Amino acid sequence: MAAYAAALPLWLSASPVAASSYGAGIENSQWYLSESVFECSLTHDVPGYxxxxxxxxxxxxxxxxxxxxxxxxxxxxxxxxxxAPAWRPGVAPRPVGLVDVSSGSRAVSVGNREATLMAQGLLQGMQPTLTRAARYDDRPVRVHLSNVNFSGPYSGYRQCVAWLLPVNYDQIRRSRVPFASGSTSLSEADRRLLDNIVTYVMADSTVERILVDGHSDSLGSRIDNRALSEERATVVADYLKARGIDENLLIVRSHGDQFPVSRRHADNRRTTIRLQREGERPELQQASGMGGEFAG
Structure with missing residues (x-):
């Protein structure tokens, strides 16, 4: 810990008394839980910040x-x-690390490691604190999170997480099912992917269209490749329908070898599934060639 402190700029180790501090007190500390199958969040107002x-x-x-x-x-x-908060003197602080501070409205964003350490600290009666120089002078700015009234909403957060969907929209809005040469068979991994897509679509009523596009490599005749790509699109669409997807949501197309995404034949033997929500621009959902908007 001594080596960590020595590596920091002098203002970072300055006394908190000299800093501009922002944080909720015992009387106004609240944590608000927002929960759905898409996301669970805990929000805390930091007065003045x-x-x-x-x-x-x-x-x-x-x-x-x-x-x-x-x-x-x-x-x-x-x-x-x-x-430790002010009413727990003598407890040594635990460093989490140096984090990036940006100039945008979302000044700090950290990942799972830092977020987990912060949440654990709050549960232990501690207060995560960020210190950084002020924007226009060298005066330190300190922002701390209050642990008061945290444990109850956090318990609700944990229950919420247990009911989250297995995937989010960004993860499956463009998906790819690969095929071996001449094959139209789905693997177990393909079925898991398609099951996740079904689970998501059944939960999100804003999905208004599912485009299923079959493709092939350029080996063989164009007529055969077109037929093969149609079979690949059909096998995927049939699986989705069998799992409960309304066929009115599906647009099934076959392209043969018309839209390669790579010079490698294996990359072009595929069926793609693309979701479209209400209000999204349909032109972004069109298949294209190498280097285009659609990446396969």
Whole structure:
């Protein structure tokens, strides 16, 4: 820990008394749980600064970000620690690490490791604290999260996570089922992917279209390749329908070897599944050739 402290700029180890501190007190500390099958989040208002948010999207891990409408911190590296609140003197702070501070409204975003350490600290009665120089002078700015009223919403968050979908929209909005040469058979991995797509679509009523596009490599005749790509698209569409997808959502097309995505034949033997939500631009869902919008 001594080596960690020695590597920090002097202002990072300055006394908290000299800093501009932002954080909720015992009287106004609240954590708000938002829950759905798509995302679970815990939001905490930081008076005078903005909001702190723990978020857990379906198919991902716990993450954390800090928001502020006014940029108060200088872009660069900030020091993130888990320290004891003022009413618990004598407890040594635990360093989490240096984190990037940006100039945007979402000044800090960290991944699962840092977010988990912060949540564990809150459960232990500690307060995660970020310190960074002010935007326009060298005065330190400190933002801390209060542990008061955290444990109850966190318990609700854990229950919410247990019911999250296996994937989120970004993870499956463009999916690819590969095929061996001349094959139209689905593997177990393919079926798991398609099952996840079905689970997601059944939960998200904003999905209004599912485009299923069959493709082949350029080996063989164009007539045979077109027929093969049609079989590949059909086998995927039939699987989706068998699992409960409304056939009115499906648009099934076959392209033969018309839209290669690579010079490698194996990359072009595929069926793609692309989801379209209400309000999304349909032109972004069109198949194209190498280097185009659609990446296979």
């Amino acid at each position: 903005g909001r702190a948010v723990f978020s857990h999207r379906a198919g991902e891990q716990l993450a954390f970000h800090l928001e502020s409408e006014l940029p108060m911190m200088r872009p660069g590296k900030g020091r993130l620690v888990v320290e």
